[in-house]
Amino acid sequence: MENEKENLFFEPHKRGLMKTPLKESTAANIVLADIQPDFGPLTTPTKPKEISQGEPWTPTANLKMLISAVSPEIRNRDQKRGLFDNRNGLSDVKDCLHEHFSGDEYEKSQPSRKEKSLGLLCHKFLARYPNYPNPAVNNDICLDEVAEELNVERRRIYDIVNVLESLHMVSRLAKNRYTWHGRHNLNQILGTLKSVGEENKYAEQIMMIKKKEYEQEFEVGKSYNTEDPIIKSNTGQNGHPDMCCAERPGVELRAASVNSRKDKSLKVMSQKFVTLFLVSTPQIVSLEIAAKILTWEDHVEDLDRSKFKTKIRRLYDIANVLSSLDLIKKVHVTEERGRKPAFKWTGPEISPNPSVSGLSPVLPCAASDLEARQSSKENCAKNLFSTRGKPNFTRHPSLIKLVKSIESDRRKINSAPSSPIKTHKAESTQNSVPFRSKMAQLAAICKMQLEEQSSEPRKNVTVQLAGSGHCQSVAPLDTPANAEPEMMAPSLIQPLGVVPLLPSPLSPAVPVILPQTPSGTSYAIYLQPAQAQTITPPPGLSPTVCPTTSSNAMISEDSTDATGENADSDAPKSSVSTRPGSLLPGPERQGAKNREREPAREKGSKRASMLEDSGSKKKFKEDQKAPENVSTTLFPSGYLIPLTQCSTLGAESILSSNENSGTLSPNHSIYSSPIAVTPLKLMVSPTSMAAVPVGHSPALSSSHPLPIQNPSSAIVNFTLQHLGLISPGVQVSTSPGPGTIAVSPRIEAVSVTPENAGAEQGRATKCDASILSQNQTNGQSFAGTGAQQPVPVTPKGSQPVAESFFRTPGGPTKPTGSPCMDFDGANYTSVGTLFVPQRKLEVSAEDVH
DNA sequence: ACCTCCCGCCATTCA
DNA sequence: TGAATGGCGGGAGGT
Numbered sequence: 009m010e011n012e013k014e015n016l017f018f019e020p021h022k023r024g025l026m027k028t029p030l031k032e033s034t035a036a037n038i039v040l041a042d043i044q045p046d047f048g049p050l051t052t053p054t055k056p057k058e059i060s061q062g063e064p065w066t067p068t069a070n071l072k073m074l075i076s077a078v079s080p081e082i083r084n085r086d087q088k089r090g091l092f093d094n095r096n097g098l099s100d101v102k103d104c105l106h107e108h109f110s111g112d113e114y115e116k117s118q119p120s121r122k123e124k125s126l127g128l129l130c131h132k133f134l135a136r137y138p139n140y141p142n143p144a145v146n147n148d149i150c151l152d153e154v155a156e157e158l159n160v161e162r163r164r165i166y167d168i169v170n171v172l173e174s175l176h177m178v179s180r181l182a183k184n185r186y187t188w189h190g191r192h193n194l195n196q197i198l199g200t201l202k203s204v205g206e207e208n209k210y211a212e213q214i215m216m217i218k219k220k221e222y223e224q225e226f227e228v229g230k231s232y233n234t235e236d237p238i239i240k241s242n243t244g245q246n247g248h249p250d251m252c253c254a255e256r257p258g259v260e261l262r263a264a265s266v267n268s269r270k271d272k273s274l275k276v277m278s279q280k281f282v283t284l285f286l287v288s289t290p291q292i293v294s295l296e297i298a299a300k301i302l303t304w305e306d307h308v309e310d311l312d313r314s315k316f317k318t319k320i321r322r323l324y325d326i327a328n329v330l331s332s333l334d335l336i337k338k339v340h341v342t343e344e345r346g347r348k349p350a351f352k353w354t355g356p357e358i359s360p361n362p363s364v365s366g367l368s369p370v371l372p373c374a375a376s377d378l379e380a381r382q383s384s385k386e387n388c389a390k391n392l393f394s395t396r397g398k399p400n401f402t403r404h405p406s407l408i409k410l411v412k413s414i415e416s417d418r419r420k421i422n423s424a425p426s427s428p429i430k431t432h433k434a435e436s437t438q439n440s441v442p443f444r445s446k447m448a449q450l451a452a453i454c455k456m457q458l459e460e461q462s463s464e465p466r467k468n469v470t471v472q473l474a475g476s477g478h479c480q481s482v483a484p485l486d487t488p489a490n491a492e493p494e495m496m497a498p499s500l501i502q503p504l505g506v507v508p509l510l511p512s513p514l515s516p517a518v519p520v521i522l523p524q525t526p527s528g529t530s531y532a533i534y535l536q537p538a539q540a541q542t543i544t545p546p547p548g549l550s551p552t553v554c555p556t557t558s559s560n561a562m563i564s565e566d567s568t569d570a571t572g573e574n575a576d577s578d579a580p581k582s583s584v585s586t587r588p589g590s591l592l593p594g595p596e597r598q599g600a601k602n603r604e605r606e607p608a609r610e611k612g613s614k615r616a617s618m619l620e621d622s623g624s625k626k627k628f629k630e631d632q633k634a635p636e637n638v639s640t641t642l643f644p645s646g647y648l649i650p651l652t653q654c655s656t657l658g659a660e661s662i663l664s665s666n667e668n669s670g671t672l673s674p675n676h677s678i679y680s681s682p683i684a685v686t687p688l689k690l691m692v693s694p695t696s697m698a699a700v701p702v703g704h705s706p707a708l709s710s711s712h713p714l715p716i717q718n719p720s721s722a723i724v725n726f727t728l729q730h731l732g733l734i735s736p737g738v739q740v741s742t743s744p745g746p747g748t749i750a751v752s753p754r755i756e757a758v759s760v761t762p763e764n765a766g767a768e769q770g771r772a773t774k775c776d777a778s779i780l781s782q783n784q785t786n787g788q789s790f791a792g793t794g795a796q797q798p799v800p801v802t803p804k805g806s807q808p809v810a811e812s813f814f815r816t817p818g819g820p821t822k823p824t825g826s827p828c829m830d831f832d833g834a835n836y837t838s839v840g841t842l843f844v845p846q847r848k849l850e851v852s853a854e855d856v857h
Numbered sequence: 858a859c860c861t862c863c864c865g866c867c868a869t870t871c872a
Numbered sequence: 873t874g875a876a877t878g879g880c881g882g883g884a885g886g887t
Contacts, residue, residue, distance in 0.1 A: 120885080120886090121861090121862080121863070121884080121885045121886070122885085122886080124862095124863065124864090125861090125862075125863080126862075126863080151876090161864080161865075162876085162877090163864080163865070163877085163878075164863085164864090166876090166877060166878055167878085170877095170878075183871075183872075183875085183876065183877095184875095184876075273878080273879085274878075274879085314880095314881075317881080318879085318880060318881060320860095320861090320862095321861085321862060321863095321880080321881075322879090322880085324860090324861060324862050325862070325863095328861095328862080349860075349861090858887100859886100859887090860885105860886080860887080861884100861885080861886075861887100862883100862884095862885090862886105863882105863883095863884080863885090864881105864882090864883095864884100865880100865881105865882100866879105866880090866881095866882100867878100867879090867880090868877100868878090868879075868880095869876100869877075869878080869879090870875100870876080870877070870878095871874100871875080871876070871877085872873100872874090872875080872876090
């Protein structure tokens with residue numbers, strides 16, 4: 009097994025290094041050419057139509073097929089992975105071949121467009137890895153390898169990986185290489201996204217959009233163009249929100265290029281999209297709305313039909329991946345206007361980050377805080393603040409820099425030492441059997457696998473894990489073991505403290521450190537003081553949702569993985585009982601809902617002035633800790649950066665806890681470090697940030713220049729300072745805001761289509777156990793980074809990961825230096841157990857077409 | 858005719 | 873400079 013694993017890993021590397029091999033189309037072609045003879049019909053045959061047409065296959069298709077056929081390795085690997093059973097393998101393959109040869113049959117076998125869908129591909133991809141991989145083991149993913157095995161262009165793999173990365177399910181190690189984290193960090197990140205989304209008032213934005221649309225329809229009938237009132241309103245003086253930041257003279261700029269690329273990044277879109285689900289009450293988001301929000305966050309100016317269409321395309325891409333993950337499901341929403349496609353969240357209910365996964369036993373204080381928050385959050389959730397302003401999502405230039413620097417750092421890190429060990433998961437072990445057969449049809453196999461998985465696993469979650477060949481082996485291992493230990497990690501717990509954050513005059517963005525999830529990962533969020541806008545409570549619309557049987561639905565259904573995962577997760581949780589306390593549904597929810605808001609103070613921020621005005625309306629929410637004002641102002645997007653766990657302890661503990669820990673640790677650190685920082689463009693209200701208790705040691709707080717214990721915090725501070733984001737004297741005003749406005753989002757009552765209905769509804773009840781996990785998180789704190797100097801934090805020896813981060817050079821001014829970067833890896837390692845039991849209702853399963 | 862969204866060109870970014 | 877990434881949108885499959 010190990011050997012095999014090694015092989016897998018190595019090969020990928022080699023491939024990557026050697027060739028550039030596979031670059032899909034072009035390179036691939038070349039490669040293929042050589043290979044082709046061998047191939048034959050195997051893999052996913054190309055489109056039937058083409059064949060029928062006279063042209064059997066497109067060159068690309070041929071290549072793909074050939075490749076698949078050719079490389080026994082791939083097949084072997086797949087087999088190893090358990091993608092398909094033996095039976096599937098040979099016999100199936102033969103069948104496939106046969107079919108290929110025979111015309112009609114062949115055509116049938118040919119993959120239809122659906123068969124090539126990103127969703128299906130994602131399923132295949134996911135089938136290769138356990139939901140809860142053992143952290144100890146290296147779960148390397150070589151893109152080239154995956155692309156080959158799945159017989160797809162690398163481009164497609166990027167799409168999948170980017171989305172997964174946005175959910176911290178994978179992190180980038182180096183070129184061509186990613187580490188698979190599975191769902192260990194999923195709840196955490198979702199909690200974080202939810203928190204951010206709440207703070208940003210995404211829900212409000214959604215409502216506004218709906219309202220606007222509603223109004224427009226009746227009135228003018230304008231499409232969502234720039235003319236859209238909403239958009240207009242959003243746009244600042246400049247014309248569009250984003251511009252504000254960018255245009256600011258002093259700011260460097262964000263090179264448009266940089267921004268543009270990053271901003272439009274699929275990762276960012278993915279996070280935003282997910283956030284929309286998390287914050288919206290019905291948890292149903294139509295593509296149109298999502299596209300509008302995303303579009304306008306970007307550059308309003310760009311908003312034109314074509315851009316909008318592009319956004320929609322991307323959202324479909326993302327939605328397909330999310331569907332494969334069983335996080336969302338396609339539905340149709342019927343509104344006054346008519347019916348439109350939408351997606352419903354079918355993932356775990358998440359509590360806002362702070363509480364998220366849990367850290368275990370948190371300090372009492374924390375707990376109390378959490379509760380308070382939660383309660384408040386709930387309120388919020390129920391009543392969205394109806395502030396009228398419109399939030400801008402624009403991103404501050406500083407953020408851009410940050411991002412850039414981060415990325416550069418990340419790359420550096422990644423590129424460096426990545427060679428890890430690769431122990432693949434257990435899977436490889438199982439599949440050791442080398443299949444020589446040429447069956448090329450990976451596609452067929454995949455399908456079969458999927459089917460199998462879907463059929464079996466769902467019902468028995470546990471069973472699947474063990475039994476199914478596919479993913480199987482691995483998953484079980486990880487979950488149980490990992491989770492608990494991490495949870496337990498003492499390090500995580502820290503006294504909560506509220507850190508006052510002051511926006512530096514220089515840069516609007518305020519960095520905030522979010523509480524850590526149990527995994528220990530903390531996130532630093534950079535907020536931009538943006539223009540605050542008031543949001544008017546949306547008029548209620550009540551759309552009805554009809555279940556659609558879309559391909560997506562099928563996918564979701566098909567994907568046993570997801571279900572299996574869920575089940576897995578659940579099982580472990582229950583068994584583990586790691587954080588029983590956390591499980592309290594009630595609290596969780598509340599926590600989620602509550603968000604304290606701090607007064608946004610962005611004095612310095614360029615936009616601040618504007619914003620403030622709008623911000624006048626505020627809603628407050630009091631936290632137990634410190635009542636804070638909630639300002640209505642929204643901040644433009646920030647980047648959510650996962651910090652490595654601050655506590656070295658946590659990591660250690662984890663390691664110790666883990667079986668493998670010993671071996672892993674070294675590698676682990678290495679891998680983890682690189683994780684990507686996921687840029688969130690979400691808007692964050694500074695206030696909210698402030699509200700969050702600082703998890704880490706007080707030292708972390710900005711005010712303390714002291715060497716921080718946590719590297720992460722230090723890094724953050726450092727980075728911020730360099731960037732100028734943080735002002736030395738940052739303070740957060742806690743003044744209570746005016747009354748909060750309760751808005752009832754109008755969610756329309758969504759009628760779920762029958763398919764989902766049962767399950768979905770179940771899910772609808774939010775408060776799942778998952779929420780509980782959040783509570784645990786409380787211990788974590790948000791640290792507002794204070795301003796201080798940009799002193800580069802000295803890395804501590806304590807954590808390897810941290811060190812790596814620190815090392816990243818960063819010039820004070822230059823963003824590059826910023827340490828903050830990818831902590832994912834770190835998190836990942838440390839985290840192991842984050843999850844809270846998710847509850848995924850089996851709804852998805854029901855959905856089948 | 859519209860909804861989806863695959864495909865792959867080609868700009869960026871990285872090494 | 874070439875390879876790795878990934879934005880982007882044409883246009884085809886699906887309904």
